[in-house]
Amino acid sequence: MLRNKVPVLFLFAASHLLILPDLFSQGPKKIRTIVVDAGHGGTKDPGATGQYENSLRSKEKDITLAISLKLVEELQKQLPDVKIVPTRTTDIYQDPREKARIANEAKGDLFLCIHADSGPLKQGRRQIGTRTVTRYRVSGKGRKKKKTPYQVVEPVYEYFKLPLLRNGTSVWIFAAHKTSDKLKAIMDGDENFEIEANGVDSLESNFDFSTPEGKIIAGIYAKRYQERSDRLATMVNEEVETTGRQALGVSQRQKGIWVLQATNMPAILVETGFINNPEDERYLNSEKGQQELAEVIAKAVKRYKEQVESVNNNPKPANNGNAAEKNKPETVPEAIEKRPVKDSKLIEVKSNKIKIDLFDDGDIDNDIVSVYFNNTLLVDKRSLTAQAHSFTINLVPGKTNELVLVAENLGSIPPNTALMIITDGTGRHEVRLSADMKNNASIRFELKNNN
Ligand SMILES: [Zn+2]
Secondary structure, rough: HHHHHOOOOOOOEOOEEOOOOOOOOOOOOOOOEEEEEEEEEEEOOOOEOOOOOOOOOOOOOHHHHHHOOOOOHHHHOOOOOOOOEOOOOOOOOOHHOOOOOOOHHOOOOEEEEEEOOOOOEEEEEEEEEEEEEEEEEEEOOHHHHHEEEEEEEEEEEEEEEOOOOOOOOOEEEEEOOOOOHHHHHHHHHOEEEEEEEEEEHHHHHHHHOOOOHHHHHHHHHHHHHHHHHHHHHHHHHHHHHOOOOOOOEEEEEEOHHHHOOOOOEEEEEEEEOOOHHHHHHHHHOOHHHHHHHHHHHHHHHHHHHHHHHHHHHOOOOOHHHHHHHHHOOOOOHHHHHHHOEEEEEEEEEEEEEEEEEEEEEEOOOOOOOEEEEEEEEEEEEEEEEOOOOEEEOOOOOOOEEEEEEOOOOOOOOOOOEEEEEEEEOOOOOEEEEEEOOOOOOEEEEOOOOOO
């Protein structure tokens, strides 16, 4: 079977109809391949270098290679069922495109870039002696102009680079609004990928990303990758915190990490430390420091893997806080966070696979709505008509499954009303929801099993 290289989602595309249910809680995403990139390399690209006075004169390319080799080893030890692919294991030059190509061809599920940071250094000076110089005093004008020499003693300085005060580890992900390269990487990818629904249905499909639907899906993948990258980056930062070292948090880089954008997978970049900070430089060059960083990153990757895979494959009811926490999507969309649900209906269903037909209720007055299922956007600003807009959702057993209707306008006859016909295989429910610009409406599903 072909291995998926995108977050797998249940996907149903008909002529004009596109269905994208919640893949965070359902996409059975196995982490099978992890690509580790030792940043920079070779004489052409040494990266940052230790330049402050008395620095170890270390080169970023050597530090990244040493840490990456240890990280590869650590990952192999901790995740023996995962294939770990290093972009380089020796001091060779690689174009960023080459690094991205290796990652994409390996069909990585994660891309870990190891770097070391630097920053502008201030110049210091110290007096190392004196010298005597001759100067001239000018007096008179024209022909009477006279130059009188005199001697002065001047200090002689030595200039040097001050060490960087900043230190610590930071984690970077690609910028949210800079998804165009990520989209390109996704669309350039292998067109064969696995489409699964809740781990049950499985089919392989040739998917054309050049179609309008394909572009939307690629966009969703990019968003998913970003969310997953952010999740992993946060875990790395948390693990760094446990070492007592300065953890500088997760940031989005607006430029300069092309490779994060060009890879068709979640990707993070770890700036392991500041090469021009004496404490950090020694740490980065030490066996202990390199090993600690490798262990910290591997630990975060392991946690991430467990979380992603348990969310997908463990539909047991969440009885303890920890499991509930794991099943909770990372972010609550603004449209849901800002508008409370006023109109909520509880429906008992017998199957976890639910078909929904969405119509405008009553007069067709150009109501525009969005629909979220378990905080994932399913219907994005769609105008309701008398014709059904149909989609399928997969309920997650053991949690509250909520479908939220968000009004994007009020239509010509407020409020914004929708009729949903809900089919669960055998039963059929008609639900009318009304939302406005201040309040959402929702349907909560209760799964009643026959056994
Ligand atoms: Zn670098």
